[in-house]
Amino acid sequence: MIEVGHFIGGKRVAGTSGRTADIMQPMDGSVRGKVALASREELRKAVENAKEAQIGWAATNPQRRVRVLMKFLDLVQNEYDELAEMLAREHGKTIPDAKGDIQRGLEVIEVCIGAPHLLKGEYTDGAGPGIDVYSLRQPLGVVAGITPFNFPAMIPLWKIGPAIAAGNSFILKPSERDPSVPMRIAELFIEAGLPAGVLNVVNGDKDVVDGILDDPDIKAVGFVGSTPIAQYIYSRATANGKRAQCFGGAKNHMIIMPDADMDQTVDALIGAGYGSAGERCMAISVAVPVGEETANRLVEKLIPRVEALKIGSSLDASADFGPVVTADALSRIKTYVDGGVKEGAKLVVDGRDFKMQGYENGYYMAGCLFDHVTPDMKIYKEEIFGPVLSVVRAKTYEDAIRLPNEHEYGNGVSIFTRDGDAARDFAARVQVGMVGVNVPIPVPIAYYTFGGWKASGFGDLNQHGPDAFRFYTKTKTVTSRWPSGIKDGAEFVIPTMN
Incomplete structure (x- = not known):
């Protein structure tokens, strides 16, 4: 019997709420272990860790951030078979399919290695007399992902990769049905050099989900699951002033x-x-x-x-x-x-x-x-x-x-x-x-974006590709003029290009 707690501050910690759920093994109906269901207090501890760690992580230059992702890719290759079996036992999909689940997630991490380019802003020299204009892409701060049972490796990696490459810290709430792979992913990121607190995993149920949606320090939420829950998360998150990117059902x-x-x-x-x-x-x-x-x-x-x-x-x-x-x-x-x-x-x-x-x-x-x-x-x-x-x-x-x-x-x-x-x-x-x-499963490759229309998707930006970096960053535009050539006297007319 395994026991799965949470991953907070760079290490596994036991749950303290007293509430747990069974982790089943679908192939034989046996109970594989127990997963802790976090309280709001445990979530808050993870958020505080993430908030503190994000300051230094955001100050780390993008090239150094993506070196962590590169090392993570190497570490996953060394544990591919073990991760696939762990995933198969808890989800039920076959091991070859589990390996595909992992690989599709790694492909997004590979694209995120291009973060130094994807995070570049724009620059206009001489936009006006002695005036230069440029834009910056800056991280949001603490962001969160609520991910489904059917892709316990792929979808967490789709969200973690661009979020941390852009300089955010991340709170992951994976499905309580198959939590072992997300927990191991978090450990591998730490082994790859990610600072403690930048990635936290909080296992739980609706109480934790609502805590994420209501926490003022969490600036954005991504979700994949059923349409009714996607609508609920999108509505509550946006009502609380958060960015939300929610994907629902399909036919x-x-x-x-x-x-x-x-x-x-x-x-x-x-x-x-x-x-x-x-x-x-x-x-x-x-x-x-x-x-x-x-x-x-x-x-x-x-x-x-x-x-x-x-x-x-x-x-x-x-x-x-x-x-x-x-x-x-x-x-x-x-x-x-x-x-x-x-x-x-x-x-x-x-x-x-x-x-x-x-x-x-x-x-x-x-x-x-x-x-x-x-x-x-x-x-x-x-x-x-x-x-x-x-x-x-x-x-x-x-x-x-x-x-x-x-x-x-x-x-x-x-x-x-x-x-x-x-x-x-x-x-x-x-x-x-x-x-x-003539393609049966039209999932775009990792450097394009993934997202449905109508009741399959809520929010303006899709998963992975350039949209992911837009979602996890805010744009700041700077208009600068230096003293040389500035006329004396106040100006009361709004600036124009005339």
């Missing part, structure tokens, strides 16, 4: 045109729909074939592929996916499938009764495939977050593009086609934040 569509390479399309759908047991905000959960003949070909090829998916334990490297994160998550997914059947969708592959031999207490479910789903059904409207793919048949291309455009969510979307005109039109007209053309 990602893949449009399949009649000319698409069907074998390539099915390969893409299988990976994007069922990878990580569907517990990804960028998972494709709706396939939209255009025309009945396209739909029939698609479903005919999908059925045997879904039936052949290999479900295994989190430690089985050959498995296509493992268990879902909790027993409650498994129950919720099955309830959605039951509801889809009642609403009249055709369940052509039913994975509800799957049992993993030797892991009967684990949270396993095989892939489910629905056909003839309609936009009025709950399984279409809401995010299921499980290994469930719905086929919504569209008569025409215009009917197909209308589906993602009119959906509540606008996170990711893809089109599979050989027609460049159709792809170009789709990319221009679709009302979704991230678009893939």
Whole structure:
């Protein structure tokens, strides 16, 4: 049994609130350990540490700050396998998928090594008679991140990297379901030379979240999770004068045109729909074939592929996916499938009764495939977050593009086609934040920004890329004139370029 407390002032500390939560091991349903749930007093201690440490860290030049990130990258490489197993045991995803989780986070850290360039301001020489104007990007101070269970390495690193590279100190509140990897990440940053207090990890529940939102010393909050909580955090944070960057749920569509390479399309759908047991905000959960003949070909090829998916334990490297994160998550997914059947969708592959031999207490479910789903059904409207793919048949291309455009969510979307005109039109007209053309999971590379539209995202700036450095800094503009050439006497007219 492991015990996970908090990481404050550069070291692990035990929780003092007396409240804990179980850390489960989804592959067999066992209790792996306990995680402390912090009080407001423990959070406040972390904030005070962060506030004190930030002063010296901000005064450290950007090049020296990013040397810490470079050393951190080396240290993670030495522990890649251990971190991946730790992540797999607590989340449930397979070890290869866990390694991908870590790698996508490290790619953002790699981009953050360019912070000295990304933090540069602008300069205009001779903006007026004897006047120079320049801008500075300066850190906000203490900032915080509230991150989800489904990417316990990637999303914390997406937030920590640009925040500390920009000279802020950081408070991380990771998911209490899989807290071990975030704690180890914090230790590795200290080993890499990050000053104590610049990065703190406070484990907890809603009480800590509200404490972060209300603390006057925390200047910005980033969040990834469900849409209702994203809306709540964004509203409360901004009401308290904080910057907020909140990302919510998704219902990602893949449009399949009649000319698409069907074998390539099915390969893409299988990976994007069922990878990580569907517990990804960028998972494709709706396939939209255009025309009945396209739909029939698609479903005919999908059925045997879904039936052949290999479900295994989190430690089985050959498995296509493992268990879902909790027993409650498994129950919720099955309830959605039951509801889809009642609403009249055709369940052509039913994975509800799957049992993993030797892991009967684990949270396993095989892939489910629905056909003839309609936009009025709950399984279409809401995010299921499980290994469930719905086929919504569209008569025409215009009917197909209308589906993602009119959906509540606008996170990711893809089109599979050989027609460049159709792809170009789709990319221009679709009302979704991230678009893939013959790419099933359109997650941008780390030096572009990641973010959804509509109910999938709240706030003006996205995650990673240049937006991250804009979010974690404030711009100061300096207009300077030196005594040479200054006329005597007061001026009462607002300065202009005339």
